[in-house]
Amino acid sequence: MSDPHPARFFEKEDKRSFLQKIAEFIHPGPDSHEELIAILASAEDNQVISAESRIMLERVIRMASLTVGDVMVAATRMDTINIDAPFEQLLHLIINTAHSRFPVYQGERENIIGILLAKDFLKLQRAPELNIRALLRPAVFVPESKGLNDLLRDFRSNRNHLAIVIDEFGRVAGLATIEDVLEEIVGEIEDEFDIGEEEGDIFALADHTYRVSGDTPVERVAEAFGVPIAGSDADETFDTIGGLIAHEMGHVPKRGEHLPLCGLNFVVLHTKGGAVRWFKVSAAPPEAGAT
Known part of the structure; x- marks a missing residue:
């Protein structure tokens, strides 16, 4: 029986030229x-x-x-807001951390009830009668195993910039932001505290203090300031000044916190992902610098 639609043979015909076929045979596409x-x-x-x-x-x-779990900020490093905290305490937290969005919990930290935008919180200064609960945006929850491509697609379509990450047991594992995702494509997104690596890691400021990167080797800081730098625990050694300061503080440093150490005063200028990006360093009073 003849084909009732002979034109289909021509529709299926390979349109590539003979030379194209030879080129693709010699140099096949990536597998x-x-x-x-x-x-x-x-x-x-x-x-x-x-x-x-x-x-x-x-x-x-x-x-x-990559999955969301590969880029998230761990739950232990999340800056969260207790909805029952007083206004002044919340204002202090928002100013010191300098984030634009905060997960809000009630009771236990695991009980995330929404997201508070810093710009929305400022409305309380003009209208104290407002209830902070009315300012909350819905929290978006995603599994730790979610693909990063899928999360970016969700961020774009839903206009969300932050998602709460849940582990396989339904507990809060951390959070991921659109900045975390984009940095996987374009590299670290610079802010007002960021400088190129070629410019160094210790800078003299106009007030005779210094800005020091948190990942600067301890030996370099000691050499630059002409003082031996060591922690209170002689058995512990640290590669970076940020790691040493965090150990001496006993917790994840927050913006604005300071620590006198070995004749120097370290003030936390900027943190990101739970790590100190920049310190402001100055000479500490003699009585405060002893370790």
Whole structure:
């Protein structure tokens, strides 16, 4: 029986030219992420794309294998708000942490009831009669195993910038923000405290104090200020000044906290993800600098 639709043979015909078929046979397309990344490296070597483009494309490819758990801020490092706390305490927390969004809990920290925007909280100063509960935005909960690509898609479609991460047992594991996701593509997003690595990690300020990066090696800080720096526990050693200060404080440092150590006074300027990004360092009073 003849085909009633002979034109279909032509619709299915391969449109590639003979030379295209030969080229694809000799150089087949990539079969894995690793092969695709190798092709991008070759394209950079041949000046088809720039190094910056190659790095960003690689990050996009690798992001497909990442989950929310890979980028989240752990629950122990979350800055949260107790809805029953007094106004002045909440204002102090919001100013010192400098976040734009805060998970709000009632009773136990696990009981997240919503998200408070710092700009919404400021409305209470003009209208004290407002109930903070009325200012809360709905909290978005996502599993720790959710793909990072899917989370970014959700952020874009729902216009949310923060999600509470839940582990397999339904407990709060941490939080993830749209900034955390985007940094996997474009690298760390700089803010007013960020500087390029080539510019160094210790800076003299106009008031004769210094700004010191939290990941500066302890030995470099000691050399720069001409003092031996060590913690109170002789058995403990730390690579970075941020790690040493956190150990001496006994908790995750918060913005505005200070610690006298070895003749120097360390003030926390900026934190991110539970780690100190910048200290302000000055000479401590002699009686406060003894360790």
